[in-house]
Amino acid sequence: MALKRVWIPSPNYSSRGGSGVRLIVLHTAEGARTIESLGGFFQGDVGASSHTGADDKVNTIGEYVKRSNKAWTQANYNPAAVAIELCGFASWSRDEWMNNHRNMLDNCAKWIAEEAAHFGIPITKLSAGAAQGSGRGVCQHADLGSGGGGHWDCGSGFPMDHVLDLARGGVPAPSEEDENLIASAVSESGVHHVFWVGEDGKTVWYRYQRRGESDWNDGGTLLKSNEKIVGLSASKSATGVLELFGRQADGGPVHTWQKPNQTAWSGGEEGKQRAAFTGLPK
Ligand SMILES: [Zn+2]
Structure with missing residues (x-):
């Protein structure tokens, strides 16, 4: 800041x-x-x-x-x-x-x-x-x-x-302090998700709004990182997978995803988050 x-x-x-x-x-x-x-x-x-x-x-x-x-x-x-x-x-x-x-x-x-x-x-x-x-x-x-x-x-x-x-x-960098710590994306089934990093800097929370509804539902904790998260990005892939990426302060990524028309999130635990990116430069 x-x-x-x-x-x-x-x-x-x-x-x-x-x-x-x-x-x-x-x-x-x-x-x-x-x-x-x-x-x-x-x-x-x-x-x-x-x-x-x-x-x-x-x-x-x-x-x-x-x-x-x-x-x-x-x-x-x-x-x-x-x-x-x-x-x-x-x-x-x-x-x-x-x-x-x-x-x-x-x-x-x-x-x-x-x-x-x-x-x-x-x-x-x-x-x-x-x-x-x-x-x-x-x-x-x-x-x-x-x-x-x-x-x-x-x-x-x-x-x-x-x-x-x-x-x-x-x-x-301002972007690392407070501008890049919230992200949103719409899933294949039209559910609008918003993700943000909590006060501890390590927990990603989310809420979602179903298609055609106006209420927001509390999704709770989506993932916990062992390092401080300094950036978030959410997107939907061509095959309809909702993807959330976080960048950790040490340069490493965290990642979790939701397959189309499912509600479960995968890769949320530390080992899987890291394993998906082994060998990437930090
Ligand atoms: Zn003086």
């Missing part, structure tokens, strides 16, 4: 003056606890801003300055940086971050992945020397030293490695 960006424009920005972006810089806001209150602060005449901010809301960040412009948050390095302010504190321990602010870390990671993809910046942790030199990657405000304003955020407890691991997981 692409990160939702809530646009709260700040007047505190300027042109990058032709500079390219090589730094993805993480900060802690040291006060504001929500992206809205942070955005409100940056709308004031405070001579400061950030491109974005993150709080504990699921899959949502605040955006205050467009990435094509220069935000004012790390002094000499502003022209070369794109920045996020986490609505937390540099004094937080690793446990505080990991136990109570998972969503904020996830949001930060997704933002890193999106910016890295946009600017072609590698998702690697820069040393202070590389950050202050000509390195391309991700750093914390503290890594920029006195030229960056001499701050110490995001603090020694910030789980940078965890966030970068999450970010390297990539930007999940």
